[in-house]
Amino acid sequence: MTANDSSPAYCIIGLGLIGGSLMRDLAARGETVYGYNRSTSGARTAIKEGFDASDRLDKTLIRANEDHALIVLAVPMHAVGEVLDAVVEYAPNCGITDVVSVKTAVYEEIDARGLKTRYVGGHPMAGTQHSGWKASETGMFKRAAWVITYDYAAECEAAGEEIDSSWIELFKTVTRMVEKLKAEAVPALVTNHDAAVARVSHLPHVLAAALSVVGDNGGVLAQSLAAGSFKSATRVATTAPDLQRAMCESNATALVGALDEFIAELAKARDDLASETPQIKELIEAGHRTRIRLEARSGASKDSVSPVKISSRPVLRLHPGGPNWVRQLSQTEDIGGRIEIF
Amino acid sequence: MTANDSSPAYCIIGLGLIGGSLMRDLAARGETVYGYNRSTSGARTAIKEGFDASDRLDKTLIRANEDHALIVLAVPMHAVGEVLDAVVEYAPNCGITDVVSVKTAVYEEIDARGLKTRYVGGHPMAGTQHSGWKASETGMFKRAAWVITYDYAAECEAAGEEIDSSWIELFKTVTRMVEKLKAEAVPALVTNHDAAVARVSHLPHVLAAALSVVGDNGGVLAQSLAAGSFKSATRVATTAPDLQRAMCESNATALVGALDEFIAELAKARDDLASETPQIKELIEAGHRTRIRLEARSGASKDSVSPVKISSRPVLRLHPGGPNWVRQLSQTEDIGGRIEIF
Numbered sequence: 001m002t003a004n005d006s007s008p009a010y011c012i013i014g015l016g017l018i019g020g021s022l023m024r025d026l027a028a029r030g031e032t033v034y035g036y037n038r039s040t041s042g043a044r045t046a047i048k049e050g051f052d053a054s055d056r057l058d059k060t061l062i063r064a065n066e067d068h069a070l071i072v073l074a075v076p077m078h079a080v081g082e083v084l085d086a087v088v089e090y091a092p093n094c095g096i097t098d099v100v101s102v103k104t105a106v107y108e109e110i111d112a113r114g115l116k117t118r119y120v121g122g123h124p125m126a127g128t129q130h131s132g133w134k135a136s137e138t139g140m141f142k143r144a145a146w147v148i149t150y151d152y153a154a155e156c157e158a159a160g161e162e163i164d165s166s167w168i169e170l171f172k173t174v175t176r177m178v179e180k181l182k183a184e185a186v187p188a189l190v191t192n193h194d195a196a197v198a199r200v201s202h203l204p205h206v207l208a209a210a211l212s213v214v215g216d217n218g219g220v221l222a223q224s225l226a227a228g229s230f231k232s233a234t235r236v237a238t239t240a241p242d243l244q245r246a247m248c249e250s251n252a253t254a255l256v257g258a259l260d261e262f263i264a265e266l267a268k269a270r271d272d273l274a275s276e277t278p279q280i281k282e283l284i285e286a287g288h289r290t291r292i293r294l295e296a297r298s299g300a301s302k303d304s305v306s307p308v309k310i311s312s313r314p315v316l317r318l319h320p321g322g323p324n325w326v327r328q329l330s331q332t333e334d335i336g337g338r339i340e341i342f
Numbered sequence: 343m344t345a346n347d348s349s350p351a352y353c354i355i356g357l358g359l360i361g362g363s364l365m366r367d368l369a370a371r372g373e374t375v376y377g378y379n380r381s382t383s384g385a386r387t388a389i390k391e392g393f394d395a396s397d398r399l400d401k402t403l404i405r406a407n408e409d410h411a412l413i414v415l416a417v418p419m420h421a422v423g424e425v426l427d428a429v430v431e432y433a434p435n436c437g438i439t440d441v442v443s444v445k446t447a448v449y450e451e452i453d454a455r456g457l458k459t460r461y462v463g464g465h466p467m468a469g470t471q472h473s474g475w476k477a478s479e480t481g482m483f484k485r486a487a488w489v490i491t492y493d494y495a496a497e498c499e500a501a502g503e504e505i506d507s508s509w510i511e512l513f514k515t516v517t518r519m520v521e522k523l524k525a526e527a528v529p530a531l532v533t534n535h536d537a538a539v540a541r542v543s544h545l546p547h548v549l550a551a552a553l554s555v556v557g558d559n560g561g562v563l564a565q566s567l568a569a570g571s572f573k574s575a576t577r578v579a580t581t582a583p584d585l586q587r588a589m590c591e592s593n594a595t596a597l598v599g600a601l602d603e604f605i606a607e608l609a610k611a612r613d614d615l616a617s618e619t620p621q622i623k624e625l626i627e628a629g630h631r632t633r634i635r636l637e638a639r640s641g642a643s644k645d646s647v648s649p650v651k652i653s654s655r656p657v658l659r660l661h662p663g664g665p666n667w668v669r670q671l672s673q674t675e676d677i678g679g680r681i682e683i684f
Contacts, residue, residue, distance in 0.1 A: 125569035145567050186566055196564035200557050204571040206622065207549055209629020210607040214600060215542050216632035222538035223636050224528055224655055224678025225487050227467035229546040229578045236571045237633035244626045252620030258556060259612045263605060265552040270601045278594030280548065284586045287551020290558035291579035294565050313566055336566025 007031060008173055011064035012072045013083055015046055015053060017127055018099045019074025020136025023051055025181050028138055036060040042133045061090035070173055073098035076243060077250040081109045088113055095170040097122045101197060103149055103190035105250040117164045120174045121149035121190060124183060129239045146183040148174055149190050153326045168321045175341050184313055184338040187329040198254035203262060205244050208237035313338045350515055353406035354414045355425055357388055357395060359469055360441045361416025362478025365393055367523050370480055378402040384475045403432035412515055415440035418585060419592040423451045430455055437512040439464045443539060445491055445532035447592040459506045462516045463491035463532060466525060471581045488525040490516055491532050495668045510663040517683050526655055526680040529671040540596035545604060547586050550579035655680045
């Protein structure tokens with residue numbers, strides 16, 4: 001890192017919905033930020049809007065290497081391996097993080113290239129159904145959970161090995177970036193992350209697709225009558241299909257588990273409704289109870305009367321590298337909490 | 343009806359989310375509107391806000407009978423029979439419509455009391471997850487589909503019998519009420535309505551409940567990471583459980599059919615994801631295609647540059663009682679269209 005490691009340069013690879021929004025927020029704060037976009041037109045649009053963008057991956061990474069920049073991978077899963085090969089070649093000095101919606105598959109690519117000590121994974125739980133630079137916006141990550149993975153540190157602890165000090169610095173750098181974006185840094189191991197997002201992100205995409213199809217099968221009358229509940233539940237089906245497939249297919253094992261659980265719930269409700277006295281008491285009441293409970297656990301309360309939004313995620317103030325800090329990360333993960341570093 | 347049958351008095355039985363919003367809109371237009379609410383506190387709140395409300399069903403219906411008012415049933419399905427008994431006793435002169443989210447079950451209650459010639463069913467495809475008078479608001483029905491049933495007319499046609507002229511007047515009165523609310527009158531037979539809403543309204547409620555449960559099973563980390571896609575898809579799970587049960591249980595046959603279709607889609611996707619080369623191409627692409635298509639068929643386009651919102655539902659201008667008018671209703675239903683009367 002350069003002189004002041006709390007403000008490194010940021011090099012964003014992929015300027016789509018998430019990468020573009022990240023560039024906007026960091027630039028708005030006056031940080032040094034530049035990036036690469038595969039499509040020339042996307043890069044050109046960003047440049048026209050005053051951002052520092054390029055459609056040359058090699059040049060962008062060489063510059064990042066000179067700056068000791070933090071590299072943020074913001075490309076779809078299928079492009080991660082190829083980009084990492086270029087990082088190995090052109091930017092051997094740089095720490096790496098990412099914003100990809102699956103973490104095990106990324107970690108396998110990292111491990112295959114011996115990059116574990118240079119990598120802290122990330123995943124912002126934010127976005128819309130739109131994609132590309134044109135869909136990017138400032139403030140997208142405000143109060144959103146931003147997962148930060150710490151598998152390398154946990155592996156060192158388990159093996160009784162010392163954690164590389166440069167990795168600890170990288171962990172700080174990534175966490176500080178999250179704090180700068182006003183997001184909330186939630187620590188998680190990659191497998192736990194993938195199991196959680198299979199339930200709360202990838203499963204909703206599959207359901208949205210299936211519900212769209214079943215609604216469509218009802219013909220134009222059903223489509224004409226589709227209103228709020230249907231539209232809310234199917235909104236994310238309009239996300240670009242290749243992005244949805246990338247998420248679901250690269251997290252297939254966890255997603256199949258979530259689907260099995262979901263299908264079992266539906267099958268039970270179906271039988272209750274098909275019985276002589278049709279009823280759906282159990283599922284509707286359980287759904288209501290759990291959804292109300294969720295409101296209190298998933299970020300700032302909307303009903304707060306305070307002008308300052310208070311996060312409902314418990315916070316742990318952490319000193320990376322300090323005594324027991326990896327165990328503290330694990331404990332914070334267990335309660336879905338967030339960290340602040342000092 | 344009184345002198346001017348295009349502006350009858352309106353008597354709303356049940357001042358909850360829908361009934362209350364209806365009262366607000368009609369009152370704001372200067373129509374004569376009054377209503378009954380079972381809970382004294384709800385009625386009292388409406389009165390305090392300047393509305394003409396009562397917690398006495400008999401008195402309210404006697405008044406409606408004197409006014410030849412249009413009675414609008416806005417109570418949950420399980421209360422419909424009891425209210426209809428009171429209508430038979432206290433308001434034998436009045437036409438009846440309703441806003442209940444199932445139509446076959448209501449029509450059976452109507453038929454059991456020999457009220458077919460006095461009934462035109464209705465169902466506004468509008469609302470929120472909240473309930474009760476306090477959740478009611480003006481403008482809720484603007485541009486929403488409002489189903490109007492015409493089974494009695496279709497039955498007369500099929501039997502070669504003449505349609506009671508008072509029913510035709512009632513059909514006009516109900517349609518005009520819908521027009522006054524700036525909603526769009528979509529004709530449908532009760533069984534077709536129930537099959538359609540099983541897909542686009544009741545199924546989303548079941549899915550929201552099941553997804554809430556599966557998300558909750560993931561523990562606090564999953565709940566902490568739940569963001570836009572999960573929250574959109576589960577929003578309606580916060581609807582009062584008894585209202586959700588009333589909808590689903592009174593439309594159980596159609597809902598079981600929709601659930602079977604949905605489960606089959608999911609099971610197929612599950613197997614595709616569990617295969618050696620995990621993929622979910624077919625479902626994601628079909629979901630994307632159908633959801634994009636829906637945008638064009640379910641009301642005003644949000645992307646229109648015109649300041650005047652144009653409905654995307656085809657419109658038929660209809661003269662109730664005129665030649666072929668029942669066939670025209672049926673044709674309009676087949677294309678999910680709306681009617682305007684003259």
